[in-house]
Structures are given as structure tokens and as C-alpha cells.
Amino acid sequence: MGWWKESIGIIKELDPAARSTAEVLLTYPGLKALAAHRLSHWLWERDFKLLARMHSQFWRFWTNIEIHPGAHIEAGVFIDHGAGLVVGETAIVEKGVMLYHGVTLGGTGKDVGKRHPTIRQGALISAHSQVIGPIEVGPGAKVGAAAVVVSDVPADVTVVGVPAKVVRVHGKKDEITIHEIEESREYYVQKLEEAREASRHSSGL
Numbered sequence: 346m347g348w349w350k351e352s353i354g355i356i357k358e359l360d361p362a363a364r365s366t367a368e369v370l371l372t373y374p375g376l377k378a379l380a381a382h383r384l385s386h387w388l389w390e391r392d393f394k395l396l397a398r399m400h401s402q403f404w405r406f407w408t409n410i411e412i413h414p415g416a417h418i419e420a421g422v423f424i425d426h427g428a429g430l431v432v433g434e435t436a437i438v439e440k441g442v443m444l445y446h447g448v449t450l451g452g453t454g455k456d457v458g459k460r461h462p463t464i465r466q467g468a469l470i471s472a473h474s475q476v477i478g479p480i481e482v483g484p485g486a487k488v489g490a491a492a493v494v495v496s497d498v499p500a501d502v503t504v505v506g507v508p509a510k511v512v513r514v515h516g517k518k519d520e521i522t523i524h525e526i527e528e529s530r531e532y533y534v535q536k537l538e539e540a541r542e543a544s545r546h547s548s549g550l
């Protein structure tokens with residue numbers, strides 16, 4: 346399936362307000378930003394870095410959506426509204442993901458190399474949530490509005506709050522599984538912090 350067909354298709358599938366292809370093409374800033382990103386990314390990959398950044402900034406002006414040209418975004422992603430959305434350089438966003446306005450897929454400022462999140466297939470990232478660091482949001486996971494996500498989110502769970510905690514697993518309030526998942530998430534956050542600390546020491550910072 347072509348990029349346009351997939352990108353328009355997902356909007357019509359997920360947004361009851363989308364009545365026709367013409368309406369989607371003319372009135373959805375997320376679609377424009379994603380189409381522009383394809384060219385920015387093409388330029389970026391061919392080492393026209395400055396041109397790529399200028400192109401992406403031009404479209405930021407028109408759409409209020411800032412996607413770094415280095416970000417990898419698959420076809421069939423839906424950005425709804427989109428105002429204030431920021432996607433960082435090393436972010437990866439897979440097919441079927443839905444991103445709302447005010448979302449940040451950002452870095453912590455503490456990591457090097459892969460610094461931004463990976464959002465797996467079909468995940469929902471609700472309005473104004475901040476997903477920060479080289480973490481992964483699993484397939485089909487839901488991040489609640491205004492959550493701050495600083496550690497991996499397993500597949501098909503719902504996380505809410507600051508910092509975001511698991512509140513549903515496969516749509517159910519299964520307290521025992523939720524507790525187990527939270528324990529392992531805390532363990533990995535601690536390990537990540539230790540690794541960051543060790544790397545700061547070894548680089549003499």
C-alpha cells in the first residue's frame with residue numbers, strides 16, 4: 346500500500362470526525378507534517394543535514410509540529426491535532442501509532458547515541474504526555490493524557506500519571522500482574538541510572 350493511502354486510511358479508521366479523503370488532505374496538520382517529514386528525512390539520510398533541518402523548521406512554522414529530520418516514522422502513523430508535538434532525532438515511531446497534541450518524544454539530556462523513545466505498533470500516546478529517554482512503549486500500549494513516561498512500557502498495558510505507572514494490563518485491573526510489572530520497571534530504571542552514573546565516571550564528567 347502507498348504511503349498516502351496508509352496515512353489517510355489510518356486517520357479515517359481512528360477518527361470518527363474524518364468524513365472524507367478531501368477533508369483529511371485539507372484539514373489535518375499531522376498529515377502535512379508527516380508528508381513533509383518524508384522529504385526532510387530523505388535529505389537527512391543523504392547528508393544534506395542543514396537543508397533537512399531548514400525544511401523541517403519551515404513545516405514546523407506551518408503546522409506547529411516539530412519532527413526532527415533524523416526521526417524514523419513508518420507509514421500509517423496518525424498525529425491528531427498535533428499542536429506543540431515534538432519528535433526527537435533518534436525517535437522511532439511504528440505503524441498504527443496515534444500521537445496527540447502536546448506530546449514530546451524527547452531526550453533526558455543524560456544519554457548519548459539513541460536518546461529518544463521507540464513507540465511500537467499501535468500504541469496510543471495521549472495529549473500532553475511526555476515520553477522521555479531511550480525507552481520503549483510496547484505494541485498496543487496506552488499512555489494517558491499528561492503522563493510523564495521515563496521507563497519502558499510493556500505491550501498492551503495502560504500507564505498514567507507522573508511518573509507513569511501501569512494501571513491496566515490487557516484492559517484489566519489485575520492488581521497482582523500490575524504489581525509484578527511495576528517491580529520490574531523500577532528495577533530497570535535503577536539499572537539504567539547506575540549505567541548512566543558509571544558512564545559519567547568513566548568519561549570523567
Ligand SMILES: CC(C)(COP(=O)(O)OP(=O)(O)OC[C@H]1O[C@@H](n2cnc3c(N)ncnc32)[C@H](O)[C@@H]1OP(=O)(O)O)[C@@H](O)C(=O)NCCC(=O)NCCS
Binds near residue numbers: 503516
Ligand atoms: C488512559 C486512556 C487512554 C484510557 O485508557 P484505558 O486503558 O481505557 O484506561 P481506563 O479509562 O480504564 O482508566 C484506567 C485508570 O486510569 C485512570 N486514568 C485514565 N486516564 C488518566 C489520566 N490521563 N491521568 C490519570 N489517570 C487516568 C482512570 O481513572 C482509571 O483509574 P482507576 O484504576 O482508579 O479506575 C484515556 O483515559 C486517556 O488518557 N485518554 C486521553 C486521550 C486524548 O489524549 N484525547 C485527546 C482528544 S482531543
